[in-house]
Amino acid sequence: QKEVEQNSGPLSVPEGAIASLNCTYSDRGSQSFFWYRQYSGKSPELIMSIYSNGDKEDGRFTAQLNKASQYVSLLIRDSQPSDSATYLCAVNSGSSNTGKLIFGQGTTLQVKP
């Protein structure tokens, strides 16, 4: 079992719809959770970070964390074609006392005009 799992997709949504991206992790001691966006051929860029159970909203983005279910998600409202990218879920392992991140394989999102 991979430490951080994501559906590779592609996830295809029409412009203006809500895109829902999901991630599960195996280490119950994990404390910090991040969503990075990566355009093709580019480096990862932080979208959201979340550390406690519940929802965290930033503009069109909402991150949701459920530590009991070991589940973290990212919702993108009013999806735009410019949101088309790979979204990487990253977890800071509970066994690490540094910022070392464990990434999922990423979910490719396609927003169709």
Next chain:
Amino acid sequence: GAGVSQSPRYKVAKRGQDVALRCDPISGHVSLFWYQQALGQGPEFLTYFQNEAQLDKSGLPSDRFFAERPEGSVSTLKIQRTQQEDSAVYLCASSFTGGRTETQYFGPGTRLLVL
């Protein structure tokens, strides 16, 4: 106000050749991370520096991989006797102190192709 920079951006090496990849972190960032990203996969942790100290090298795949950061700023990832399976994008990231909640800022990566 420059971000993380990496050089070269692209490197083609013949199998068995040694390569050196450079990372310039954001000025003032104490922590520096190296990740390897294979095609279609997420980045995988290689090694971590706090200043000049290499505190975690658990992700280095073999003893052919070596990283250093002698003055606590620029870092070099060296791969000796490259193999085809080393072909990947090598990403460098830096953060202010390396804490668990800190944002890591990624460089553009070095795309290595071993023929």
